[in-house]
Amino acid sequence: MATRSLFWFRRDLRLADNPALLNALAAADETLLLFIMDEEIAERSGAYRRAYLAKSLAALSDSVGGRLAVVSGEAASVLKDVSERYQIASIHAARSHAPYGVAQEAEIASTGVEIEYAGSNYAVAPGRVQKPDGTNYRVYTPFFRAWQSHGWRAPAPMPEKPKFISPETSDLNIPAWSAPEGVVLQEAGEAAAMARWAAYRKGALAEYDQARNIPGIPGTSRLSPHLRWGEIHPRTILADLNQSTAHEIFRKEIAWREFYADVLHHNPHTSRDYYAPNFAKMKYDQPGEKFEAWCKGATGYPIVDAAMRQLVAEGWMHNRTRMIVASFLVKDLHIEWRHGADFFMKYLIDNDVASNSHGWQWTAGCGTDASPYYRVFNPIEQGRRFDPDGVYIKRYVPELAHLSAPDIHTPWEVLDGLANGYVTPIVDHAMERLESLARLEAIKVSKEPYPHQNA
Secondary structure, X not given: OOOEEEEEEOOOOOOOOOHHHHHHHHOOOEEEEEEEEOHHHXXXXXXXXXXXXXXXXXXXXXXXXXXXXXXXXXXXHHHHHXXXXXXXXXXXXXXXXXXXXXXXXXHHHHOOOOOEEOOOOOOOOOOOOOOOOOOOOOOHHHHHHHHHHHOOOOOOOOOOOOOXXXXXXXXXXXXXXXXXXXOOOOOOOHHHHHHHHHHHHHOHHHHHHHHOOOOOOOOOOOOHHHHHOOOOOHHHHHOOOOOOHHHHHHHHHHHHHHHHHHHHHHOHHHHOOOOOHHHHHOOOEOOOHXXXXXXXXXXXXXXXXXXXXXXXXXXXXXXXXXXXXHHHHHHHOOEOHHHHHHHHHHHOOOOOHXXXXXXXXXXXXXXOOOOOOOOOOOHHHHHHHHOOOOHHHHHHOHHHOOOOOOHHHOHHHOOOOOOOOOOOOOOOHHHHHHHHHHHHHHHHHOOOOOOOOOO
16 A cells, blocks of 8 residues: 655745655655645734735645645644544654744644654744854844855755645635735745746846835835745745845845744744833824824825835835834834734735734834834935835825925925825824934833733
8 A cells, every 4th residue: 555644834835945845755655735724823814815825825736736635723633634534654844933833833742743844934944043152143244144154955856756645625625715806916826936036036136236125116026925925945046146246135135034033933922022121111102093094004104105005905015115114103103013013914915923023123123133213214205215206106196196206205395286185294203203212211211110011
């Protein structure tokens, strides 16, 4: 009788560069491919990520001739049931390093289910890069140097002539989730990821160092959703980079993702809590009408509103404008960063708990390698600098399409600037900057103990 193994897809929805999959194939005559759907997590993920996941699973299933089993339930129970029904001899998967995945692996182990783990979703697994004294890095720049010195394996090959088991019909449960009406998400799946990387590598990558901060042009790769779902492995990308300035800066951006994963690995509470605990004493305003205006892209600051509207329209936002809108929420509206992180989590198809939480804390000044709290982004000057002609603004804020530079960045100062219904600024940036700095001074002199928060 043919021996059978099981490969559990997690955040590695691809065939290429997947060591755990190769191990599963080598361990038996034929292999069952399984994705376990946690309905509770899927519900919390929101409509955008659910829709993207459904497209990614459909693409993966197509690539294996429809032989992808998708079964809902708790991982341990599903693995036990499926293993018994298909007479599985060994289970294989890649390790998770996010708090939820780590807890899930512990729960599975406690039930007696044995899994052979190999690889991770990172070029260098979190926890591997250490200082000479064995402790972890807390600042990005020395982490990057050590990470690059540590190095990584070459990409694993594509499976050759794999024999996949045809699942029972009752196990073919790829969801039919779709994006909300009017929302256009980028294409999902391994083939889409590889095609996007190939096109970007041959084109815009050479100008990445110059173009990466300009949201009005396709200067970034938009590979973040593919990396988040493991449709492409960072090793695959790193293997194609050379030593040019543009490629080096792109390599550093991949390292930022790995740095934040490493930080979360060592500080799992920071998925929701403060990395710099003294900032929990900061005076924050409760979300209200101003927060709603920020969410809707109706703050009266064009670059902020364009970015927020892009997020809701596409489930993605340019990295430069992520920093701009985060600074505006925390420093201009004085609303705690966690509210912004939660909003991003609801819409971003590339939402990654490490990058999202620590990216927000970096801008809020309470994270690792933090942008000092007193560094407050001026939304008008950010627009003028990175979208000088208003190309990005006009794309997402059509009420301002009739204006040209430099008027588009301060439409309230132009005679017909608000003629098409655009709103006036909800706050005065100069005044709110001073208020933000005053609140910083207040926690510097405060003697109150830190109220630990795990909400």
